[in-house]
C-alpha cells in the first residue's frame with residue numbers, strides 16, 4: 001500500500017471485529033439472469049467455458065445442455081461439463097446464473113442446486129460488470145423460457161440463447177460508493193464482503209482496511225497490525241490483540257476480520 005491510499009491523515013478511529021459472515025446482498029454491479037430451461041427427457045448437463053476478459057457472456061440451452069460461455073472473469077478460467085442427472089418429469093428446470101464481479105465469483109442454480117463455476121478469489125480492482133443484453137436470437141423448441149435479468153422480464157418466448165456485454169469498472173471504488181450511499185448497515189456490508197472474498201491477511205479498499213485472521217485449534221492469540229503508509233507515527237498505527245479466548249471452543253476454525261474505516265464513508269452515530 002502506498003501513501004496515495006490516503007489513510008495517513010484521516011486514519012479512522014472506528015474499529016470492529018466480526019466473527020462470522022452470512023448472506024449475500026444484491027448490488028448494482030452484480031448480475032442475475034434467471035429463466036426456465038425447457039429440455040428433453042434424457043440426461044442433462046451444465047456446460048461451461050469461462051475465460052478472462054471483458055466481452056460477451058452467452059447463456060444458451062438446448063435439449064440436453066445448459067451452457068454458459070464467454071469472457072467476463074478477472075482471474076477465473078474454467079471449462080467443463082457437469083452431469084446434472086435425469087430430467088425432471090415436467091421437462092422444465094428453473095435456473096439462475098449469478099455473477100459477482102467484485103469477488104470474481106460465478107455460480108449457477110439449476111433445480112434448486114447451486115454449482116459454483118468460479119470461486120471467490122479476493123476483491124478485484126478492475127472487473128467486468130453492468131452486463132447489458134445483446135442479441136437474443138429467434139425461438140426454439142428447446143431453450144430458455146421467461147428469461148429475467150435482475151427480476152425484469154427479458155422475454156416470455158422460448159429462446160435458444162441470450163447474450164450479454166460487459167464493461168470494465170473499478171469495482172473497489174464502486175463498492176465503496178455503494179457502501180457509503182446504501183441505506184443498510186455499511187459496516188456489515190463491508191465486513192461480509194471481505195469475509196466472502198475468502199482472502200486471509202490484509203485487504204485494502206478505498207474506504208477501509210481489513211485484516212482477516214483464521215483462528216484454528218490451539219489458537220494462541222495474535223496481534224493484528226494493519227499496514228499504514230510510511231511516516232505514520234507509531235502511536236497512530238492501528239493494532240489490536242486477539243486473545244486466545246476469542247476462538248469459540250466448539251468450532252475448529254473461525255475467521256475474524258478487523259476493519260478500519262475511513263471516517264467519511266460512514267455516518268457517525270449509525271452504529
Ligand SMILES: *[C@@H]1O[C@H](CO)[C@@H](O)[C@H](O)[C@H]1NC(C)=O
Pocket residue numbers: 047061062063064065067
Ligand atoms: C447442446 O449444447 C451443448 C453445449 O453447448 C452441445 O455440446 C451439444 O452438442 C448441443 N446438443 C444439441 C442436441 O444440439
Ligand SMILES: *[C@@H]1O[C@H](CO)[C@@H](O)[C@H](O)[C@H]1NC(C)=O
Pocket residue numbers: 024098109112113114
Ligand atoms: C443458491 O444461490 C442463491 C443466490 O446466492 C441463493 O439465494 C440460494 O439460496 C442458493 N440455493 C441453495 C440451494 O443453496
Ligand SMILES: *[C@@H]1O[C@H](CO)[C@@H](O)[C@H](O)[C@H]1NC(C)=O
Pocket residue numbers: 076077078079080081082116117118119
Ligand atoms: C471449475 O468448475 C467446477 C465445476 O465444473 C468446480 O468444481 C471447480 O471448483 C471450478 N474451478 C475453479 C478454479 O473455480
Ligand SMILES: *[C@@H]1O[C@H](CO)[C@@H](O)[C@H](O)[C@H]1NC(C)=O
Pocket residue numbers: 036092145146156
Ligand atoms: C412464463 O410466464 C407466463 C406469463 O407470466 C406464465 O403464465 C407461465 O406460467 C410462465 N411459465 C413458466 C414455466 O415459468
